[in-house]
Amino acid sequence: MDWTDWHAYLALGFAVLGVVVLVGYGRSLAGVTRAQRSVRVRGRIEEVRAPRNGGSGRGGISVVVSYREPSTGEEVVVTNDGERGETITAAWTGREIGVHYPRGRPHAYRFSDDPEAAGGRGLGWPNTALFLIYVGLVVVASIDWDWPWALIGVCGPWALIGVCYLPGHVRDVRRRRERLAAMADVPGRIVAVLTDVSSDAEGGVSRTVTPVVAFTTREGVDVTAHCGSGVADPAGAYGREVTVHYPQDDPAGFVLDHAARQRSARSDIAVTVVTLVVVTAAAVVGVVLL
Amino acid sequence: MTTTTVAPPTGATPVDLARGFLTGGVIGVSLTAFIVGCALGKPPLIVGALALLAAYGLLFFLAGAPRRAREAALAPRTALALIEGMEAKQGEETDVPVRFDLTVAPEDASAFRIRISEGVHVSELPDYRPGRVLVVQYPPDRPWRLRIVKRPTPAWEERAAGAAIDSAPGPAAGDRAEGCAWGFVTLLGLLLGAAAVVLFFRAELFDRDADAQPAPPEQSVSVTSSSTSTSVVTTSATGTVSFGPGRSMLDRGALREAVESLTEGGDGKQALTVVVREQLLTVVFSPAGVDAPAFDPRSLPFDRVPALVEEAGTTLGVDSPQTWQLSADRVTGSLTIRVSVTGAGGSASLEADGQGVVVRRSPAR
Numbered sequence: 001m002d003w004t005d006w007h008a009y010l011a012l013g014f015a016v017l018g019v020v021v022l023v024g025y026g027r028s029l030a031g032v033t034r035a036q037r038s039v040r041v042r043g044r045i046e047e048v049r050a051p052r053n054g055g056s057g058r059g060g061i062s063v064v065v066s067y068r069e070p071s072t073g074e075e076v077v078v079t080n081d082g083e084r085g086e087t088i089t090a091a092w093t094g095r096e097i098g099v100h101y102p103r104g105r106p107h108a109y110r111f112s113d114d115p116e117a118a119g120g121r122g123l124g125w126p127n128t129a130l131f132l133i134y135v136g137l138v139v140v141a142s143i144d145w146d147w148p149w150a151l152i153g154v155c156g157p158w159a160l161i162g163v164c165y166l167p168g169h170v171r172d173v174r175r176r177r178e179r180l181a182a183m184a185d186v187p188g189r190i191v192a193v194l195t196d197v198s199s200d201a202e203g204g205v206s207r208t209v210t211p212v213v214a215f216t217t218r219e220g221v222d223v224t225a226h227c228g229s230g231v232a233d234p235a236g237a238y239g240r241e242v243t244v245h246y247p248q249d250d251p252a253g254f255v256l257d258h259a260a261r262q263r264s265a266r267s268d269i270a271v272t273v274v275t276l277v278v279v280t281a282a283a284v285v286g287v288v289l290l
Numbered sequence: 291m292t293t294t295t296v297a298p299p300t301g302a303t304p305v306d307l308a309r310g311f312l313t314g315g316v317i318g319v320s321l322t323a324f325i326v327g328c329a330l331g332k333p334p335l336i337v338g339a340l341a342l343l344a345a346y347g348l349l350f351f352l353a354g355a356p357r358r359a360r361e362a363a364l365a366p367r368t369a370l371a372l373i374e375g376m377e378a379k380q381g382e383e384t385d386v387p388v389r390f391d392l393t394v395a396p397e398d399a400s401a402f403r404i405r406i407s408e409g410v411h412v413s414e415l416p417d418y419r420p421g422r423v424l425v426v427q428y429p430p431d432r433p434w435r436l437r438i439v440k441r442p443t444p445a446w447e448e449r450a451a452g453a454a455i456d457s458a459p460g461p462a463a464g465d466r467a468e469g470c471a472w473g474f475v476t477l478l479g480l481l482l483g484a485a486a487v488v489l490f491f492r493a494e495l496f497d498r499d500a501d502a503q504p505a506p507p508e509q510s511v512s513v514t515s516s517s518t519s520t521s522v523v524t525t526s527a528t529g530t531v532s533f534g535p536g537r538s539m540l541d542r543g544a545l546r547e548a549v550e551s552l553t554e555g556g557d558g559k560q561a562l563t564v565v566v567r568e569q570l571l572t573v574v575f576s577p578a579g580v581d582a583p584a585f586d587p588r589s590l591p592f593d594r595v596p597a598l599v600e601e602a603g604t605t606l607g608v609d610s611p612q613t614w615q616l617s618a619d620r621v622t623g624s625l626t627i628r629v630s631v632t633g634a635g636g637s638a639s640l641e642a643d644g645q646g647v648v649v650r651r652s653p654a655r
Contacts, residue, residue, distance in 0.1 A: 009337050047444065056384065056411040062441045081441035107365040196411075197384045205382060 007140075014136060017129040024126025033122025034102065042115045043067035043099035046077070048091045048224050050191070053238055057194035057210035060087035061224055067099045069106065078109055085110030090225035090252035113252070151286030159280040162272075169272055177265045179247050183258065188215030188244035190237040191224070211237045213256070215244040223251045230256030307475045314476035316346045318483025326491050366427040368439065368446060369396040372455040373420045374403070378410070385409040388418065393458040394426060394436065401458040406436050414440070423450045522551050526575070529553075533569040540599060545571065546592040553588060560584035566595070566616040583620040590618055590627070594646025602629040606638030607654040 138153030327335030519534025529552035
């Protein structure tokens with residue numbers, strides 16, 4: 001096969017991806033993407049149903065949510081039955097969550113953890129297309145010119161992005177450290193262990209064990225939450241007493257392994273800086289080898 | 291209570307079948323074109339195959355968009371349902387496929403029976419015993435897409451707890467299955483599409499297969515045959531003349547004629563070796579541009595050949611000679627002719643020079 005032909009096909013592919021990018025960004029700027037056109041309201045958890053020990057962790061914690069329909073002002077009560085957007089893994093009566101649905105189709109409602117979430121600009125597909133164009137250009141450059149261009153193409157942009165985001169990341173980590181230090185601690189109990197076993201086409205079996213902790217905050221809020229981590233031997237954790245640390249402004253940010261989280265937060269900035277240095281060094285090596 | 295049996299889902303309609311056939315055909319054509327393109331090294335074919343698949347996928351998506359929008363805009367209907375029967379197939383997974391037989395009792399329509407399959411977590415199976423009232427949801431125009439609401443709102447939960455539903459008469463309508471016909475036409479389309487591409491490119495594919503076999507060194511082959519059953523096969527590397535029954539290379543003028551038939555054109559083709567048998571002449575030509583000890587096959591002493599064969603068969607002690615072979619080459623420098631004879635008494639040979647004069651004899655042992 002003639003390589004020059006492949007340039008033509010690549011150009012064709014880039015053209016198609018370019019159209020996707022242009023159309024996607026155009027739609028986003030015009031405000032007509034699905035995400036932008038969806039109706040977003042603030043919902044309130046009215047009831048948290050107790051999980052059954054040995055039950056399923058899929059679908060999150062069973063809750064009843066109410067929200068006010070903006071067009072009619074009517075109160076609507078719904079549950080998180082079936083595919084309903086983000087899984088609710090921490091719930092308490094009175095918690096506010098986001099409810100959104102396509103305009104004119106309130107029955108297709110979805111939940112989001114953050115009631116303030118704007119829902120994005122609907123740029124998923126155009127950004128994916130843009131990324132593919134970038135990957136394609138790096139591959140073409142490293143084949144057509146020389147392999148160090150792969151180092152420059154991959155590590156250069158990532159190093160730049162890393163440098164731009166580093167200050168924000170440092171601020172985030174500091175904020176997280178302060179947040180961890182200011183956490184209140186209360187006793188909690190593992191009230192259920194949820195188990196899901198699934199198998200794939202190759203006969204592989206995967207087992208997901210999710211402990212559920214219940215605790216009452218100092219403000220008297222009863223919280224029920226899935227524990228993604230921080231519980232040793234999760235399968236045998238049913239009934240275990242634990243200490244729960246939670247930020248007072250948002251009990252959903254609770255942790256069970258408080259000390260480990262603090263250690264991790266201390267090393268976070270160092271890991272990020274080392275990664276950034278390695279990526280930058282790789283880009284520099286690429287330039288030197290040209 | 292008014293009861294009815296929900297209109298059973300119709301099987302595959304002719305439009306469904308046509309769509310299935312077209313889909314199968316496009317998949318067959320594009321996949322086969324992709325493979326053929328790779329095999330023949332034709333990038334346009336590969337790209338065309340991918341483009342066809344992408345274009346059809348896009349067309350399929352766009353064609354179905356209005357229907358999907360119409361279906362999505364329709365709010366599902368919520369109703370109570372009575373479990374008439376259930377059958378769970380437990381395995382090692384915690385989500386168990388359960389086949390439910392339900393009587394659905396919508397508020398504003400007749401009750402109907404339906405059979406559905408739904409996954410239920412193994413810990414919840416005891417909640418779904420026959421006789422229990424559930425909350426279900428279904429698109430009003432497609433009741434076979436009914437699903438059980440596992441987390442109903444408090445209002446519906448209360449209604450289900452206090453409800454009594456009479457069984458609707460069966461039989462229950464089953465899941466919508468497009469059936470064997472749809473699968474068959476799709477497979478048929480796929481096979482026909484694949485066959486069409488293979489047939490279209492059969493010449494290139496099969497020529498390629500032939501080319502792929504170990505190629506002999508010749509650049510050209512010509513085969514002729516005459517009414518006397520003489521066949522001549524000439525290539526750039528060898529020439530062969532074989533006589534049919536009744537003719538011999540020892541016949542007067544036959545060998546000369548055979549050699550000349552291989553060296554037609556008078557371009558002075560040089561030979562490395564000439565081998566003659568009773569009815570077969572083989573000449574191995576010297577490759578062009580190669581400095582090898584070759585000779586002009588037309589320079590052989592044709593008139594002496596019958597005498598040499600006769601002498602080898604009669605004077606070297608071979609009783610009843612059955613086969614003979616003459617070979618000529620210049621391996622030792624000058625043209626050497628060897629005649630060997632095989633018979634009941636073994637084999638014997640003699641050597642002659644370029645003029646046909648015997649220079650060495652090796653009698654039978």
